[in-house]
Amino acid sequence: MQPALWLVIFGEVFTRTRVIPTGPLRYLDFMAPGILAQSALFTAIFFGIAAIWERDLGVLQKYLVSPTPRVALVLGKALAAGIRSLAQAILVYALVVLMGVRLRWEPQALLGVVVIIVLGSALFSIFSLIIACLVKTRERFMGIGQVLTMPLFFASNAIYPVSMMPRWLQVLSRLNPLTYQVDGLRALMVVGGVTAYGIGVDLAVLLGVTAGLAVLAGHLYPGLGR
Amino acid sequence: MGDQAPTPAASAILRTEALTCRYGALTAVDHVDLAVEAGEVFGLVGPNGAGKSTLIRMLVTLQPPTEGTAQVDGFDLVRQAAAVRRVIGYVPQMVSADSELTGRQNLLISASLYDVRRRERRQRVLDALSLMGLEASADRLVQHYSGGMIRRLEIAQAMLHRPRVLFLDEPTVGLDPMARKTVWDCLVRLRDDFGTTLFLTTHLMEEAESLCHRVAIIHRGALAALGTPADLKASLHDPQASLDDVFIHYAGDTIEAVGSYRDTARARRVAKRLG
Numbered sequence: 205m206q207p208a209l210w211l212v213i214f215g216e217v218f219t220r221t222r223v224i225p226t227g228p229l230r231y232l233d234f235m236a237p238g239i240l241a242q243s244a245l246f247t248a249i250f251f252g253i254a255a256i257w258e259r260d261l262g263v264l265q266k267y268l269v270s271p272t273p274r275v276a277l278v279l280g281k282a283l284a285a286g287i288r289s290l291a292q293a294i295l296v297y298a299l300v301v302l303m304g305v306r307l308r309w310e311p312q313a314l315l316g317v318v319v320i321i322v323l324g325s326a327l328f329s330i331f332s333l334i335i336a337c338l339v340k341t342r343e344r345f346m347g348i349g350q351v352l353t354m355p356l357f358f359a360s361n362a363i364y365p366v367s368m369m370p371r372w373l374q375v376l377s378r379l380n381p382l383t384y385q386v387d388g389l390r391a392l393m394v395v396g397g398v399t400a401y402g403i404g405v406d407l408a409v410l411l412g413v414t415a416g417l418a419v420l421a422g423h424l425y426p427g428l429g430r
Numbered sequence: 431m432g433d434q435a436p437t438p439a440a441s442a443i444l445r446t447e448a449l450t451c452r453y454g455a456l457t458a459v460d461h462v463d464l465a466v467e468a469g470e471v472f473g474l475v476g477p478n479g480a481g482k483s484t485l486i487r488m489l490v491t492l493q494p495p496t497e498g499t500a501q502v503d504g505f506d507l508v509r510q511a512a513a514v515r516r517v518i519g520y521v522p523q524m525v526s527a528d529s530e531l532t533g534r535q536n537l538l539i540s541a542s543l544y545d546v547r548r549r550e551r552r553q554r555v556l557d558a559l560s561l562m563g564l565e566a567s568a569d570r571l572v573q574h575y576s577g578g579m580i581r582r583l584e585i586a587q588a589m590l591h592r593p594r595v596l597f598l599d600e601p602t603v604g605l606d607p608m609a610r611k612t613v614w615d616c617l618v619r620l621r622d623d624f625g626t627t628l629f630l631t632t633h634l635m636e637e638a639e640s641l642c643h644r645v646a647i648i649h650r651g652a653l654a655a656l657g658t659p660a661d662l663k664a665s666l667h668d669p670q671a672s673l674d675d676v677f678i679h680y681a682g683d684t685i686e687a688v689g690s691y692r693d694t695a696r697a698r699r700v701a702k703r704l705g
Contacts, residue, residue, distance in 0.1 A: 261524060261525070261526065262522045262523070262524025262526040263526050263528065265492055265522050265524070265526065266520065266526040266540075266587075267543065268491075269490045269491065269515060269518070269520040270515060270544055271512060271515040271516045271543075271545060272543050272544075272545070426492070429492055430487075430492060
């Protein structure tokens with residue numbers, strides 16, 4: 205529902221007003237990768253709730269008593285989040301096709317989109333898991349989850365170019381993994397889309413941050429089971 | 431049961447020395463010394479909030495000890511925690527089987543978690559289902575299992591990798607007498623067929639007497655008594671004494687002084703899921 209609202213209402217309105225400079229791209233085409241990343245983010249960021257639920261059900265304790273390395277448990281969950289987000293991606297693709305966005309259909313471009321979606325969702329689901337390990341209860345998690353998603357979204361290049369942002373926000377957007385996810389998607393998803401940082405940099409940032417977060421989550425995960 | 435209790439020796443498969451767990455000012459487990467012999471069925475009994483679950487959580491590496499040491503099958507509990515996890519199985523008090531999956535699927539996941547070789551998994555799962563009397567229900571969703579079936583499935587999951595020590599935290603809480611008996615029968619079969627050391631916590635004296643070679647009574651985090659059921663009854667110097675009397679003698683207290691909201695809430699949740 206959210207992607208539809210953003211695209212149909214926000215996207216259409218700002219396409220007509222032309223107040224956001226998006227170069228040769230129509231605003232709707234510029235925005236589509238950002239909304240795709242947003243839908244994956246909003247799904248992944250609440251993954252930590254499932255971990256708290258598993259703790260309360262006793263399932264988590266069973267995982268933690270097994271000899272499977274903690275990082276492997278974390279990465280397994282992250283991969284599950286990534287694969288789930290592909291279902292959302294298919295829906296967003298269907299919607300943007302209906303709205304006339306010019307998409308790239310080459311196999312390597314589609315594969316690149318899949319990789320970036322899975323990687324981005326894995327990253328934010330691990331981030332969500334870390335929050336769950338720190339707050340430990342569903343009520344606290346819901347409060348923090350809501351607080352984090354919107355700043356992550358608005359402090360990125362999802363719905364406007366970085367060049368339009370004030371200096372301080374540009375700095376924040378450079379530190380925001382969502383910026384690199386959207387940048388990669390923009391180049392691979394839409395015809396005429398360009399990457400500001402390079403696909404290589406985008407993938408390196410996403411992989412590096414995911415790996416770092418996975419190590420941290422592996423360290424914190426046992427604490428959730430105590 | 432209660433006959434031929436093995437005397438703990440230097441070759442104990444599980445040994446603790448001054449094992450302690452503190453949460454701030456609260457001492458949940460207080461300098462516990464235990465030695466459990468291989469193949470023994472060891473019972474840990476105590477009132478709610480006595481420290482049974484905390485002790486077992488330390489022994490299965492879920493909770494690091496604040497003080498003291500422990501070895502399981504020769505591996506240090508803290509320094510070799512990963513090795514300990516390879517040789518133990520754990521059936522938590524809370525229901526841990528995934529109710530959205532079938533019994534067989536739950537077992538296959540456990541086989542994967544415990545690194546059972548791929549070519550052996552299918553057969554191990556079949557053997558586990560057969561041992562626990564779950565072959566006919568293997569492909570039904572666990573949400574349709576009775577409480578006793580769920581517990582047997584969890585025992586099967588914990589045994590797939592043939593652990594040396596199986597820890598069971600209140601394995602029959604929330605079960606009716608019939609279901610409880612079938613779980614006991616399964617545990618007896620595990621002991622007899624595989625020689626698995628069983629370490630179980632319970633607050634049911636009947637369970638301790640039926641299953642255990644030796645019983646330790648824990649009260650306010652410390653060991654209050656330890657021995658065979660016969661020895662414990664004899665310690666009261668009353669030929670009519672039951673194990674319930676032993677429990678009350680060593681751990682009896684006012685109702686208000688023991689137990690906690692968390693323990694009670696957890697026990698009710700478990701009873702609700704199994705009932």
